[in-house]
Amino acid sequence: MAEKPTILVQLDTDPLPSVFDRVVAVDAGAQYLFSYGGVTPQNVVPLVHGCIFTRGPKDLHRTAIFVGGSDVAAGEAVLAEVKKHLIPQYGMSVSLMLDSNGANTTAAAAVRAASRHLDLGAARSLVLGGSGPVGQRVAHLLAKAGGSVRIGSRRRDRAEAVCMTIRSRVPSAQVEAVEVGSSSDGPRALDGRNLVVAAGAAGTVLLPKKVRDAARDLRVAIDLNAVPPAGIEGIEVVDRSRDRDGVVCYGAIGVGDTKMKIHKAVIGQLFQTNIASLDIEEIYEIGLQLP
Numbered sequence: 001m002a003e004k005p006t007i008l009v010q011l012d013t014d015p016l017p018s019v020f021d022r023v024v025a026v027d028a029g030a031q032y033l034f035s036y037g038g039v040t041p042q043n044v045v046p047l048v049h050g051c052i053f054t055r056g057p058k059d060l061h062r063t064a065i066f067v068g069g070s071d072v073a074a075g076e077a078v079l080a081e082v083k084k085h086l087i088p089q090y091g092m093s094v095s096l097m098l099d100s101n102g103a104n105t106t107a108a109a110a111v112r113a114a115s116r117h118l119d120l121g122a123a124r125s126l127v128l129g130g131s132g133p134v135g136q137r138v139a140h141l142l143a144k145a146g147g148s149v150r151i152g153s154r155r156r157d158r159a160e161a162v163c164m165t166i167r168s169r170v171p172s173a174q175v176e177a178v179e180v181g182s183s184s185d186g187p188r189a190l191d192g193r194n195l196v197v198a199a200g201a202a203g204t205v206l207l208p209k210k211v212r213d214a215a216r217d218l219r220v221a222i223d224l225n226a227v228p229p230a231g232i233e234g235i236e237v238v239d240r241s242r243d244r245d246g247v248v249c250y251g252a253i254g255v256g257d258t259k260m261k262i263h264k265a266v267i268g269q270l271f272q273t274n275i276a277s278l279d280i281e282e283i284y285e286i287g288l289q290l291p
């Protein structure tokens, strides 16, 4: 008998489910897309039960859950609740993916870009905007790869908190908090770094050109901010492996193409099994395997 159609259940923490995520789901080949907005840990349980108590275990790899929305912490809370209500010991489980605000796929694409030019096991990185959802994930992946990672924030305590979280998940992590609140902090933070990733809020300049130009060891610079002005002055949003004064540069659109490919590939993976839980590390691994 023919396989059942694939169904992607989109659980969005915003009132209106993301059109962006819906378009990508369709383009990734999900045959049916059930979209729910305003999802919280309090109202998600019947949605999970609807997934796992309908099709039998042998068909549940054809149903999957995508958790999204603009608030990454809210998405993480929903994902944690969803996991509590799966019953994998009886086969009643579906695969899960978290990509609130595109944070996982964006971070995975940025680190994949860096990996094309540097040995991440030996890289010395600086992640600006390191306290945000994207920056935290970039820093996590870089630390997991084995290099030394400085995490920049305007407030040292916020950067320290990110370091602690990463150390709790990656015990071998070489992470260090740096305060980058004033213009004089930049040169010190960049000193000796061969990779910088700017993951600051949209439209904020985190690295002025004169500071970047003075960074003698810098080899790769990646700016994830697509809203002018650029987060790293002098990088264009469309830069993709563009050499600028001896530094390989990527802008947000240059990384965004890979992000889209990763997003679609991960949705495809969801339908291979009914037990996958695809968060930052798994999403990055899928990204690394793409051509």
Ligand SMILES: NC(=O)c1ccc[n+]([C@@H]2O[C@H](COP(=O)([O-])OP(=O)(O)OC[C@H]3O[C@@H](n4cnc5c(N)ncnc54)[C@H](OP(=O)(O)O)[C@@H]3O)[C@@H](O)[C@H]2O)c1
Residues within 6 Å of the ligand: 101, 102, 103, 106, 129, 130, 131, 132, 133, 134, 135, 152, 153, 154, 155, 158, 159, 198, 199, 200, 201, 202, 203, 204, 205, 206, 224, 225, 226, 227, 252, 253, 255, 256, 259
């Ligand atoms: N290309 C894509 O597909 C894609 C997808 C998702 C996101 N993005 C982009 O990736 C970047 C990071 O996203 P996100 O959601 O993690 O960002 P975010 O949470 O909005 O901001 C990240 C960090 O930027 C710092 N920041 C905020 N306002 C600032 C200001 N006025 N001046 C200097 N620093 C400031 C904050 O750190 P501190 O307060 O600790 O300093 C904050 O934690 C954004 O530019 C976003 O647009 C791109």
